[in-house]
Amino acid sequence: MADSYIILDGKKIANEIKDEIASEVKSIVSVGGKTPHLAAILVGDDGASQTYVNNKIKACTRVGFEYTLLNFPATISEAKLISEIERINNDDDIDGLIVQLPLPAHVSSAKVTECIRPEKDVDGFTNLNYGRITSNNPGLMPATPYGILELLKRYNIDIKGRHCVMVGNSRTVGAPMSIIMSYHEYATVTVCHIHTQKLEEFTRQADILIVATGKPGLIKGDMVKEGVVVVDVGITRIETDENERGYYLKGDVEFGQVAPKASYITPVPGGVGPMTIASLLLNTLKATRNGAAHSA
Numbered sequence: 036m037a038d039s040y041i042i043l044d045g046k047k048i049a050n051e052i053k054d055e056i057a058s059e060v061k062s063i064v065s066v067g068g069k070t071p072h073l074a075a076i077l078v079g080d081d082g083a084s085q086t087y088v089n090n091k092i093k094a095c096t097r098v099g100f101e102y103t104l105l106n107f108p109a110t111i112s113e114a115k116l117i118s119e120i121e122r123i124n125n126d127d128d129i130d131g132l133i134v135q136l137p138l139p140a141h142v143s144s145a146k147v148t149e150c151i152r153p154e155k156d157v158d159g160f161t162n163l164n165y166g167r168i169t170s171n172n173p174g175l176m177p178a179t180p181y182g183i184l185e186l187l188k189r190y191n192i193d194i195k196g197r198h199c200v201m202v203g204n205s206r207t208v209g210a211p212m213s214i215i216m217s218y219h220e221y222a223t224v225t226v227c228h229i230h231t232q233k234l235e236e237f238t239r240q241a242d243i244l245i246v247a248t249g250k251p252g253l254i255k256g257d258m259v260k261e262g263v264v265v266v267d268v269g270i271t272r273i274e275t276d277e278n279e280r281g282y283y284l285k286g287d288v289e290f291g292q293v294a295p296k297a298s299y300i301t302p303v304p305g306g307v308g309p310m311t312i313a314s315l316l317l318n319t320l321k322a323t324r325n326g327a328a329h330s331a
């Protein structure tokens with residue numbers, strides 16, 4: 036048994052990144068540069084989405100960004116939503132735009148996302164930014180994979196030549212993460228998903244195991260090897276009577292079983308979530324710099 040594991044403390048690292056961004060914003064503004072400005076579109080009144088957007092707004096305030104929140108009713112038409120996005124695309128004061136997902140069923144998330152100007156797409160979801168992952172000069176990287184990579188790097192975790200097993204192949208997390216780990220970081224990558232048979236045969240081979248499935252507790256202690264580095268992306272609300280909120284958050288990894296075998300492991304909450312927000316801020320800063328460069 037690994038005698039102790041190290042927590043990959045996303046909250047702490049995200050706070051360090053926010054401090055770095057805040058001091059950069061101060062120095063940009065002190066020489067008359069533009070204050071970065073992030074806009075968020077929230078459709079409907081889903082509680083989890085509201086929480087995510089509020090956390091992003093709080094983070095903007097903390098680092099000295101301006102923010103604009105546009106909250107539309109769930110009945111908004113796709114055409115109206117797209118026209119709002121186009122308005123923001125053409126607003127020179129706004130550097131970054133996020134459209135909080137999920138959107139109501141009558142609105143196509145893919146179509147709406149694709150309407151965001153790639154230069155302002157700080158979630159990194161548009162096809163152009165997605166495709167540019169496989170370029171040596173990536174654009175705005177998908178925020179969650181970018182945050183995970185930053186977390187691993189700040190803990191000096193070796194990636195090159197190691198076997199990374201990615202469980203989940205979603206467009207927003209698993210697929211781009213697997214590309215980044217192989218193309219940019221030279222890990223040997225295995226991608227598993229819902230149709231993978233004998234998942235445990237793959238997860239047991241992982242030097243670095245990244246799990247993004249939304250299936251709470253999917254990865255048990257007997258599915259990993261000693262010394263594995265574990266990144267748990269999953270966040271599921273589990274109902275409970277034991278706290279006032281009425282729920283607690285659970286990851287895709289059975290932490291109590293897996294942590295004793297791991298060398299490093301992310302907690303849920305406090306692991307990947309804060310890093311995703313930090314990446315959004317980094318992307319917004321990059322978008323502001325790029326915008327300033329284009330308008331200079």
Ligand code: NAD
Pocket residue numbers: 179202203204205206207208209227228229230231234247248249250253268269270271307308309311
């Ligand atoms: P998704 O539903 O789009 O994709 C889930 C993926 O898991 C799919 O590739 C599917 O094939 C795979 N999968 C499902 N069940 C599986 C199983 N039994 N075995 C193997 N693979 C299985 O989800 P997503 O958007 O990638 O999100 C996954 C989780 O990560 C969710 O809990 C989500 O809330 C969370 N998430 C967290 C952050 C963050 O910042 N912390 C960001 C994005 C997503």
